[in-house]
Amino acid sequence: GNTPQNQGGGNQGGVKVANDEPGKKVVIGFSAPAADHGWMAAITNAAKAEAGKYSDVELRVVEGTNDVNLQISQVETFINDKVDAIVLLPFDGAALTPVALKAMKAGITVINVDRQFDSPFAARSTVLGDNHGMGVSAGTYICEKLKGKTDAVVAEIAGIDSLPLTQDRSKGFAEALATCGLKVSNRVAAEFTVESGEKAAANLLQAARKIDAIWNHDDDQGVGVTAAIKNSGRSEFFMVGGAGSANVMREIKADNGPHKATVVYPSTQGADGIRLARLAVQGKSLGDLVEVEVPRQVELYAPVVTKDNVDRYLPTAFES
């Protein structure tokens, strides 16, 4: 969460003037998967808002799609158009690698966001959320909370199961739990949407009669999960969220629901991508770093938000 929310605000660092000063005009193409859930919609919205802050940035946003073939063709169109940079959140990192390489070869600055390409040459710079780290953070937090209760029932509500990021999260979660002798007793998968979350949770609550802790990968589907929990009248467990929506953070702050914590997966990655693209094209460096160029890779941190530190994160949280 390094992005300022206020219009025209600069970096916290003191080089704001140099970097935000209008420079050479930069045309940026932006492509992301279909906005079929809140986090993904927030990514695009944040990117647009960020671009709006710079008079020297022209952003072209294309229809979000889950069809890799279509996304490839969108990038091809950007290449034909000779845009200066492409910020790409690929539906499938590996599948979009060839076309990203093609763009790089054509001299376009490609910024890879969230889902990583499988070639280091396919992007000038990569902004990554830490999916594995998210799982680790959530697992570690649950371990702490359940302190030594080795027979505890831990449930997991995953997101779209066929995405690699879901598997990374689950893997990290399982690893962290293993360190304190726990394991995932019940696992269901939803589809990142409110409705699917409600459905998955309703079934889950039947499958496990007593639960001590639930980790839900995504706060968007979490709205549905909360509704299902409320409906069941169960309260013997606590819940850890994922991604970090403003909603859930408000609930944590008020301490009036099952959520006791959430693990942030920044929805501002797209916005970061826009900034990096602009800086890279204009040949500027990243403010607080000594380096002359923007770095190759930025891996975002996945902090656990609890009642204690919620005020720090609430401002950058996305509204689901």
Next chain:
Amino acid sequence: MSEDTVVTAPDRPATEKNDARRGISALLGSAAGRNTGLVVALVLLCLAGVVTAGDRFADLDNVLTILRLAAVIGVVSVGMTFVITGGGIDLSVGAIVALSSVWATTLATQGIANSTHWIVVVFTALAVGGACGLVNGVLIAYGRVVAFIATLASLAAARGLAEIISNRRTQILDVRGFTAFFDASVLGVPVLVVIFAVVAAAGWVLLNRTTFGRRTFAVGGNPEAARLAGIDVRRHTALLYTLLGLCCGLAAVMLIARTTTGSATHGGLYELDAIAAVVIGGTLLSGGRGTIAGTVFGVLIFTTLSNVFTLNNLSISAQAVAKGAIIVVAVLLQQRLARRSGT
């Protein structure tokens, strides 16, 4: 013509006996009889549930969970049964549910609802759903656009509109009374389940006991004959889509109640789920034959299936493979049994 000049059919007694038998079996089995295969499939599924998950499956709470899950898609499927029986198809149901849910949870609606009565939310959803259905119906019946294409277009348009209205945010409903009403239970049965039951019963009566229902069969089975019989086929078709739209509006209300939200992502792939439930229930995709009971069984089979899978903690991929196999087996079973029962 008087009795004595009639050539008596030699097998008349047999026919009458047949008739009597048919009467009884109609009483006993109009639902169970024609749907034996489905009943058997559902029972097998339940057995599998009991064997693998024991009391966790056969528990009242779990049964209510299944029913509550079935309720939303069930209402849409009942409406879909009418459209398909009438020879149509609607791919836009999910999008209509999304649009209705979003429109009904806009701040404006919530404001009016809070200052008057929560029923405003309900009416908004129904009105939006009905209007979408009407647009579909008019395009198809009067504009003569193929139903598949017209509703595919509505699918795109309605979801887009829902995204614009909601700004792709999940809109949380904050209307007192609404949630209280829909979260309640009637004699232990959740209101949502009651609504589904009422819709299914009303749908059955409408399809089987009214002129509207008879005409639906005629319009779907032989539109030319229906026209020659003086039925306004186009108006009837438009009405069918409007009815389905209303069902989608109602489903949106139920979904809002379940999730306390309206969202452009609601109702994803409902079109496939609803059509699958209707078709597995025995309604002909080509029109002219439809059964509400079958549709209800179809919906229950699909929701029970995913419940049993979840109770057993199975991987989603294995679920998918098993689901495919089970669908085929259920249909084959239904066919064999239907053939044996001779109807």
Next chain:
Amino acid sequence: MSEDTVVTAPDRPATEKNDARRGISALLGSAAGRNTGLVVALVLLCLAGVVTAGDRFADLDNVLTILRLAAVIGVVSVGMTFVITGGGIDLSVGAIVALSSVWATTLATQGIANSTHWIVVVFTALAVGGACGLVNGVLIAYGRVVAFIATLASLAAARGLAEIISNRRTQILDVRGFTAFFDASVLGVPVLVVIFAVVAAAGWVLLNRTTFGRRTFAVGGNPEAARLAGIDVRRHTALLYTLLGLCCGLAAVMLIARTTTGSATHGGLYELDAIAAVVIGGTLLSGGRGTIAGTVFGVLIFTTLSNVFTLNNLSISAQAVAKGAIIVVAVLLQQRLARRSGT
């Protein structure tokens, strides 16, 4: 019957003139004529592209981009035209593409391909696709499972299987030669586009100039009449699905070439895209009438649409709404023009 016993029809000359006229119009217009509406819609779309995006649209590179995008779904749609013309439907095409792509990119296949020839990858994909199609066909033709349900089941099963095989990972293809071949161009035209053109041409010939095509029309138009005319309707139906399966296998190869990956998420919602292209092209969903040229136009309209949107930086939700409106307009246009041309 010998010529001389024939009662001569008095108005034979008129017929011949008619025939001649029909011959000419058939030459001129079999594609353009019956598809005037589609051509007009495509031209309007291109005009819109030129007006809003100027040279960026009318650029050769951009045209090739459109065609490359169209190629994969185009190959599937050509196969789908056969199945729909033959009175069927297939919802599992996307899943078959995914399964074929995953199977063809497994380490085992890659190992064999690397030690022998990359063509092994191609054959694997085709074999998997063809086998899936055959299973669909046998279930539908011999098992008499409704096509919609049978292929819905395959959809679930094939995707599940693809996920299991790939362990839900994207599999990267590392076979020399394969990528080199498919990334090449023939006289400036990318190989993928060439493949699409060849498939479309072959499909046209197969549908309009061969006994297989003629039987497809017969089977779709009136299966009972086709059966009584001596056509083996069931075998033919099974063949149609197998053909479509092969097309899906080929599409998988093309997708692997484009993405260098095989994945269980490939081909998402291809079923809707392909059916939409086929139906908007003028093939009847109820069977018996189908046109490859129309399907190609349908695919091009959809891909051009998304290209024009991409070039114009419209709000994403507005795009969806516009897409819905454009589909309806295209179909209405097609109908009006087809009616006026008197066919």
Next chain:
Amino acid sequence: MAQRLLAHGGLNGELAGAWSRARVLVDGSGRMTVAAPLLEVRGLVKRFPGVVALQGVDFDVRAGEVHCLLGQNGAGKSTLIKVLSGAHRPDEGEIRWQGEIAEFGNPTAAMRSGVAAMYQELDLVAGLSVADNVFLGHELSTMGFTRRAEARRRTRALLDRLGHRDIPPDRDVGRLSVAHQQVVSMARALSLDSKLLIMDEPSAVLDPDEVRVLFGVIRELTAQGVAVVYISHRMAEIREIGDRVTVLKDGRTVAAGLPAREVRTSELIGLMTGRVLENVFPQRVPVAQEAAEVLVVRGLAADGGFSGVDLTVRAGEVVGLAGLVGSGRSEILETVYGARKATDGTVEVDGRRLRRGSVGAAVRAGMGLCPEERKSQGLLLDQAVYRNITVSSLSSFARFGFLDDRAERTRSNRLTEALDVRPPGVDRVVRGLSGGNQQKVVLARWLLRECRVLLLDEPTRGVDVGARSEIYELIRDLAARGVAVVVVSSDVEEVLGLADRVLVVREGQVVHSGPADEIDESRVLDLVMEGHAA
């Protein structure tokens, strides 16, 4: 004579005559008034894309009469009916109903005025019950809820009146035989309580007894003042039931209001066809004793249908199957053809036994079938004529699977001309052809294939006299060329006149087999009815 009537100048005069002959009534006060006809039609024109179906039809119907419409296949009879019942809108011309100009914009409007129609293509909905079909569009209901018991009761009564106690009102119409469907269609027309009842070839699928019952009902209705428009290709029926006759040719009225009982048959045929027909049935050619047995059927049986059917047909022989509707003749034919699975028995063509239940095997062995219901079983309705004709012989037009389109059209064209299919043109869509012409298209299919065995199920149903005699000639011609022919027909006269040998079928059993010239019509009817309480 024909010239006199056909001349256009004469036509108006003729009509004027008919007009002045309109019924003169004496009212209570003794003054004479000229009652307007119930229905009067003038200058009706109806165009379809590429065809003018009606090009100036004049026609009037009086209350209480049976007015017969006569004309060749494609003359426009059914189209006229559809215009009168509001199913088609006319392009020109006026319709007067009880003297007032009427606009029957849709079927409901016509029904409200009191016009009920039974269409040639049965207008029933398979999947709905008999009672539902009878009251479709005018359901008996209270506030939208159907009164099912009442509908059943009334349907029962209507069916009883039509002599069909054997049709259960609850049965799905799709499961009834064609004949029974026709009865339901009649019940439907009766249920409307109309002033004008139009029947388009109602007798085509009925057997003689049922036709008699039908006529009884018609007489009952006319006695109550209901007018009936009756269409049939059977001259004898027109004589028996008709009061006046109007003849259509090529969409025009060529004679209006002729007295049905007086006018000579040859005159009518002359009006219809523009030529004179000598004798209807062609001369039999004796079958040589040593002619090869082409089709040999032994002990054929199928579940619940028939059993122990033996049938041998020699090259050049025509065998007729007579029997009541529902006696199982169609089932026998379809089983021989392999379209239904036999449970027992063998079928041999030219000494080679056919695989059971395989149409393909039968066709390859040289069999062809013209099915009973040509629309649902015979034709690809929305496809071109030539495609319907060549569908069974595709491989003979193909080289390595590629079709020679032009050869297909040429050969088809030759056949349609030989059979005088109207309107001509092999690229026409079959749906637009009249019923009789559609039948010719199915026949052409098997002529093209030059099959060894031809199975014909009701080949002349709905076919006009002219075309009928052409079809007879065709059958004879085929036989003369060594084809073995089996004909099923409900028209006993036809079976006897056409066949060399006759088999009588009753309840799935062959009860008689012998040369056609050794049996007469009444004997056949006796055999057919035997066991029925008469």
